[in-house]
Amino acid sequence: MNRRHFLRQLLTPLVGAISGWIFGIRPAQGSTPEGEPPRSYGMGIDIEKCIGCGSCMTACIAENNVPQPFYYRTWVERYAVKHDGEVVVQLISKDGQPVRDELNERSVLRSFYVPKLCNHCEHPPCVQVCPVGATFQSPEGVVLVDDQRCIGCRYCIQACPYGARYLHPATMTADKCTFCYHRLAKDLLPACVEVCPTQARVFGDLESTASPLTRLIRMNKIHVLKDHLNTEPKVFYANLDGEVR
């Protein structure tokens, strides 16, 4: 080994590490340093951080004009494990209280909250079944609905394993979470991520090693919902309990 070769062997990883460090501390925003659109958006949710406050639902409803009070683009479930092992699941309202409160809290051993939304699957069954191609994946992998094309057949609603879709009663077309696509276009975070007080929700580009999402995925045990259906969700849950479907 001559000197030149030795220096190259030494400096190459060093330069890589330094440039990685420089680019590594980027804000959790949609675009890559070059300003090009990122390749694949996803969301991470840390169950241990969610306090079930319902802020994400309030923000989502305000941001996206979600028809109220019965439809949700995102919602929060409370899982209460009782002393006898029985699991009771409750829907949490915008103000952080269970919608139907019929649980004796003294019987609860432990509980946790699970925020839900469209999983923006890599293989979305809704896109597969749409007869007219009104629902589609954006170049960044966000599953969207073209309400000018949707015929309102509701096949996509049936095909979604996660209950993420509904028929908007005003437009009579399928409606769902868009990861706040209109905000992403302005380099803003989805409304639910923006308002989360505990940063239980993180958002970012799955292709970027720098995004908080990638960090969450790296540092935690990660689950996705209903992975046996091979939809390859892009909403990743850290510290998820096996009870959750």
Place this chain on the structure above:
Amino acid sequence: MTPEMIERFEGLAKQVSGFIYPNDLDIHWSIMIVLYPYLTGLVAGAFILASLVKVFNVKEVQPTYRLALLTALAFLLIAPLPLQMHLGHPERSYEIFLTPNPTSAMAMFGFVYLWYLMVVLLLEIWFAYRKDLILMAQNERGLMRWIHRALALFSTDVSDRAVAFDKKAVKAITIIGIPSAFLLHGYVGFIFGSIKANPWWSSVLMPIVFLFSAIVSGISLVILLYMVITPLRGEKIDMACLDRMSAFLFYAVIVDFSLEFLDFIHRLYESEESIKILSDLVLNKLILSLVVLQVLLGMVLPFVVMVLIRVFNLHEDLRRLLYFLSAILIQLGIFSTRWNVVIGGQMFSKSFRGLTTYKMELLGIEGLFTAMAVLVLPLIVLTVLVKILPPWESETAAAARSAQVRG
């Protein structure tokens, strides 16, 4: 959301048991989507019955051949109507034809439907009726003459060679028609069977179960129509024909029942993740429509009746009564089957933790009265078709055929 919607949803929310995903509260596919597989099933079944005559040379069933074809046509013409009425944007439905998504089972609807209507049914009916249309037009005056001439596409050739070609064409079309009828209804089954999100639907058996239940419903409908129309025309019911049709109905019921039983056993034995919620669904929500109407009244009872008919040498009148009764029960059973698939499949949440309910409206575009109107409409279309294209064979033809059957 309108105040009426909110009120309706509040009513639904009260009846929810367990935990459902919030967007699963309302049933998305209503009674209209129950009607669609019911109507297409009748089309496919009636066509299969008609094809028995032409392809498998079952001479006894000849008296109902044309009636079965016209029944298939009448129901096929109305079948897309409930779908259309169900759409959120019916004015955009043509998009399915213009910009179909090739990965969507539903997008293939346009093509399967058009193929079946244009290539199979209309063509077969035209060839089957061409000679008669020409002969009828020759003896008529005024409007009917022109209608019949136009329907014959102004052809006038009734030479032996032309008629022989008609017969050959009918046979060829029927041979294409059988797989097409299988496709038509198998594909409807596939629409449901391919939804992996829904364990009540997702089954590879679904298209086959749909197909055989279609055959069952189609044959029993033609039996009913034949038994009602023939006395109204002052004619005698051909018992050889009725016995033979009922025999085919009996075989189809056996296959259909076996398939559904297999599906049931398979689910129970595999006991997958969804088994608990599906048991809850059957025991709490579908006990009347599935256990009582579909299985006991719609399948077991007519099956027992048909076994009795075959075991005991019953009198003609009693046989007729029992055939009629079984055919009505089977219609009821198949309608319940469609209901249980479509509505039942939406009454449990994909959370697998809770059940919701379906409240059918009385009035309104997806209400009970509209549904009944949609069910009556094909019969009205059939009445018009029968007036324009009389499906009855002449007495000489009937005598010749019965001689042939006996001989």
